[in-house]
Every structure is written in structure tokens, then in C-alpha cells.
Amino acid sequence: MDFVLPPELQELADDAAAVAAEWSATTPFPEDSWIVGHDEKLATVLAARGWIGMTWPTEYGGGGRSPLERFVVVEQLIAGGAPIAATWFADRQMGPSLLQFGTEEQRKQWLPGILDGTSMWCIGMSEPDNGSDVAGLRTRAVPAEDGSGDWIVNGQKVWTSGAAVADWIYLIARTDPDAKPHAGLSEFVVDMRTPGIEVRRIVDMTGNDHFCEVHLHDVRVPGANLVGELNGSFRQVMRQMEHERGGIDRLVSNRLLFDDLRRSGWIDSSDPLIRQEMAAIETAYRIGRLLVLRETLGQAPKQFSAATKTFCTEFEQRLAGFAARVAGPYATLLDPSGDLGSRIARATCYAPAYTIMGGTAEILRNILGERVLGLPR
Numbered sequence: 001m002d003f004v005l006p007p008e009l010q011e012l013a014d015d016a017a018a019v020a021a022e023w024s025a026t027t028p029f030p031e032d033s034w035i036v037g038h039d040e041k042l043a044t045v046l047a048a049r050g051w052i053g054m055t056w057p058t059e060y061g062g063g064g065r066s067p068l069e070r071f072v073v074v075e076q077l078i079a080g081g082a083p084i085a086a087t088w089f090a091d092r093q094m095g096p097s098l099l100q101f102g103t104e105e106q107r108k109q110w111l112p113g114i115l116d117g118t119s120m121w122c123i124g125m126s127e128p129d130n131g132s133d134v135a136g137l138r139t140r141a142v143p144a145e146d147g148s149g150d151w152i153v154n155g156q157k158v159w160t161s162g163a164a165v166a167d168w169i170y171l172i173a174r175t176d177p178d179a180k181p182h183a184g185l186s187e188f189v190v191d192m193r194t195p196g197i198e199v200r201r202i203v204d205m206t207g208n209d210h211f212c213e214v215h216l217h218d219v220r221v222p223g224a225n226l227v228g229e230l231n232g233s234f235r236q237v238m239r240q241m242e243h244e245r246g247g248i249d250r251l252v253s254n255r256l257l258f259d260d261l262r263r264s265g266w267i268d269s270s271d272p273l274i275r276q277e278m279a280a281i282e283t284a285y286r287i288g289r290l291l292v293l294r295e296t297l298g299q300a301p302k303q304f305s306a307a308t309k310t311f312c313t314e315f316e317q318r319l320a321g322f323a324a325r326v327a328g329p330y331a332t333l334l335d336p337s338g339d340l341g342s343r344i345a346r347a348t349c350y351a352p353a354y355t356i357m358g359g360t361a362e363i364l365r366n367i368l369g370e371r372v373l374g375l376p377r
């Protein structure tokens with residue numbers, strides 16, 4: 001097996017790397033740019049290049065390109081620190097979900113805005129007390145009493161990334177309280193400007209406020225915005241999580257930090273412990289990349305993205321920990337300068353999030369044990 005990219009893919013990768021270099025320079029903190037780097041100008045640039053919905057069918061305005069082409073583009077954009085958060089969730093998750101479960105009208109209504117980089121989306125899944133346990137969600141959607149076919153939604157979401165800047169929330173709500181917990185959930189696309197929605201930003205340890213609380217009070221949602229099967233969300237969510245978990249965003253979020261650290265002169269490469277750890281990090285990175293490639297090519301076992309995400313995000317944490325140990329006291333001051341010490345301090349504060357968001361490492365190990373390896377519960 002020759003892992004070298006063919007010339008046309010290498011050209012595409014180089015092109016994406018150049019775009020990343022240009023746009024990462026606009027932010028002092030290029031790490032985790034797919035989730036915290038919101039830049040609407042870049043969104044339209046990506047759209048103009050055809051780098052949103054690259055693999056979606058051309059009949060819906062997608063690029064009709066191969067998963068590998070998309071892989072090389074997003075790998076370079078994210079590893080290079082391009083602030084792509086404005087389009088990332090919809091590109092990674094919402095678009096594919098609408099293509100798989102949405103009606104023809106829903107695809108025509110929502111895909112064009114995603115593809116041209118003008119509509120921003122957020123994921124309304126987690127709730128206070130119900131993050132890992134999706135089946136326990138309590139936000140309720142009940143049919144409107146006026147017989148319009150609309151739904152009235154009440155409840156609260158939390159940790160909703162990008163909610164304060166989103167146009168749409170892809171919301172999961174309980175539609176049948178009498179069914180078994182996992183059997184009574186449905187999915188809705190909700191306009192964030194609907195009366196009754198209040199968004200409160202949460203400031204995290206790094207000082208960033210990308211994730212939010214979303215409060216829903218008597219929010220009226222058109223019946224036509226129900227996506228997929230009524231009470232059939234659980235199966236759909238599991239499919240959606242496959243899009244969320246197996247991707248390159250889980251491996252390269254802080255790759256630039258490692259590269260910049262190596263170039264910085266801060267590393268004493270005569271120290272055997274440092275040399276060993278650098279070799280281990282580079283080896284883990286290459287293994288993680290192969291795991292992601294296998295997911296990308298559809299060659300991973302079903303549900304294996306749980307293992308891929310766990311391996312890759314634990315790698316990202318290891319990298320942040322290594323950087324902090326090397327930088328020592330220089331990595332203790334998180335100021336806005338964006339110098340290397342400050343970037344490492346930010347990365348250290350952010351690193352715990354890797355193994356929480358998108359499913360915690362503990363939950364994913366359960367999935368691996370029970371559903372992939374078939375171990376007893």
C-alpha cells in the first residue's frame with residue numbers, strides 16, 4: 001500500500017494549506033479552530049472554492065467529490081488553524097443528516113444556505129443532567145392545540161457550540177413521554193430567531209465563549225421542520241454521531257502547536273525523555289491518521305468511530321500535556337498575545353474538552369466494548 005497522495009490530491013492539499021496559512025494568521029489562537037474559530041468571511045471563501053458539502057450529491061448543489069478529496073482539504077484547513085467553525089457543524093453533520101433523513105423539501109430549503117456559507121448551525125442535543133445519556137433528554141415538543149400541525153417546544157439545552165451566532169439549531173426533543181426513553185425522541189430544525197428562544201453564552205476556562213445555554217420557552221416549530229421519523233431520533237442520532245466522531249477534526253486540533261513548538265527552539269532534543277515522548281507523539285499521530293482514513297473510506301467496522309475518536313482525542317490531550325511540560329513556567333500565563341507560551345497555556349486549559357465533547361471517552365469505551373467487541377454489559 002502506497003500512502004503517498006497522487007499529484008492531484010497533493011495539489012488540493014497544498015491549496016488548502018495555503019488558505020489555512022492565510023486565515024490562521026487572522027487569529028492569535030489557531031488551535032481548535034473548527035469549533036472556536038468563527039469567521040463568516042472565510043465561510044463564503046470556502047463556499048466559493050467548493051469546500052463545503054464536497055461529497056454531497058451534485059443534484060443538491062454538493063461537490064460530488066470523493067471522501068478522500070474532502071479529507072485532504074479539511075485536514076489541511078484544521079491542522080493549519082483556519083477558523084472554519086461557522087460552517088463546520090453543518091458541513092460535517094447537519095447536511096449529511098438532512099441528506100439521509102430529510103424530505104426533498106427540507107433538503108431544498110436548507111442545503112443551499114449551508115453550501116453557500118451563509119447559514120450557521122448548532123447542535124441542540126446535550127441538556128443539564130443529560131449529556132451522555134441521550135435517552136434521558138427532557139426538552140419536550142407537544143403538538144400545538146390549534147390543530148396547525150406545529151409543535152410547541154419547552155426545555156433547555158447546554159454546551160451548545162456556536163448557538164449565539166447560529167441561524168438554525170438541530171434540536172432533539174421528547175415527543176412521546178410514555179414510550180421507552182430512547183423511543184420517544186424526535187428531531188427538529190428550529191429557526192434561532194423564533195420567539196421564546198434565549199441564548200446565554202458560557203465562558204470556558206480559556207476565556208472563550210463559543211458554547212452556550214439555549215432556553216426554549218413555548219417555541220413554535222412548524223410541523224414541516226420535523227426531520228425523519230417521528231419518535232425515531234435515537235437511530236438517527238447514532239448515525240449522526242458516526243459523522244461527528246470519526247473525522248480528522250478529532251486528531252489535528254492542536255497539531256500546529258506541536259509543529260510550532262518543534263520549530264521554536266524551546267525543545268531540548270538532547271534530553272532522552274523529551275526525545276522519547278516526541279517519538280511517541282509522532283507515532284500516535286500517524287496511527288490516528290490511519291484510523292481516520294479508514295473511517296473516511298468507509299472501511300472501519302461499524303461503530304468503530306467510538307474507538308477512533310477516543311484514540312485521537314487522547315492523543316490531542318497527550319500533545320497538549322507534552323507542550324505544557326516542555327514550556328514549563330512559560331505556559332502558565334494565558335494572555336491575549338497569542339505567543340507560543342500563551343497558546344500552550346490556552347491549549348492546556350482546553351484539552352480536557354477533547355475527551356468530553358462528542359461523547360466522553362468512558363462512554364465510547366462502553367460502546368467499543370459492548371457493540372464492537374460484543375463484551376457482556
Ligand SMILES: Cc1cc2nc3c(=O)[nH]c(=O)nc-3n(C[C@H](O)[C@H](O)[C@H](O)COP(=O)(O)OP(=O)(O)OC[C@H]3O[C@@H](n4cnc5c(N)ncnc54)[C@H](O)[C@@H]3O)c2cc1C
Pocket residue numbers: 122123124125126127129130131132133158159160161162211353356357358359360361362363366
Ligand atoms: C467543548 C464542548 C463543546 C460541546 N458542544 C456541544 C454541542 O454543540 N451540542 C451539544 O449538544 N453538546 C455539546 N457538548 C456537550 C457534550 O456532548 C457533553 O458534555 C458530553 O456528552 C458529556 O455529557 P455531560 O457533560 O452531561 O457529562 P455526564 O454525562 O454527566 O458525564 C459525567 C461523567 O460521567 C461519566 N459517565 C456518564 N455515564 C457513564 C456511563 N454509563 N459509564 C461510564 N461513565 C459514565 C462521563 O464519562 C463523564 O466523565 C459540548 C461539550 C464540550 C466540552
